[in-house]
Amino acid sequence: MNSDLMEQSLREIAVEGIDLDQEFDVTRLQEENDLIVLTNQISSDELISNEDILNTEKLIAEGRAESEYTTYNFDLWSVLKRGAINLVLPFINGMMLGFGEILAHEIGFKYNWQGARVVPERRIEQKNSSSRYL
Incomplete structure (x- = not known):
């Protein structure tokens, strides 16, 4: 111009x-x-x-x-695809934590580590008091 x-x-x-x-x-x-x-x-x-x-x-x-002109396509399948990892990871995390705890206790049982056996306090009290239930 x-x-x-x-x-x-x-x-x-x-x-x-x-x-x-x-x-x-x-x-x-x-x-x-x-x-x-x-x-x-x-x-x-x-x-x-x-x-x-x-x-x-x-x-x-x-x-x-x-x-x-921004448009968003919203359907159930896209939500499931994007959220699938959030549904799977907690399950994997729980499995790993659970098996890790079981493995740690089994190793503790094998080598007779102190504190490897988890026992409720009520059972310890009953054992010490020579209760009729044990």
């Missing part, structure tokens, strides 16, 4: 009798001088071109368009 306006103004200048090639040389020199001044005054991080601004605006517009 800006380039169209610039071309139109250059054509008007050409009609008035000014040479277009000379005008382009002047604008190119001005641009080079402006760039030299800008690079000396502003660091490369602060220098923003029009292309960057247009590209950013384009990305923002695309993001808004995508957010407006």
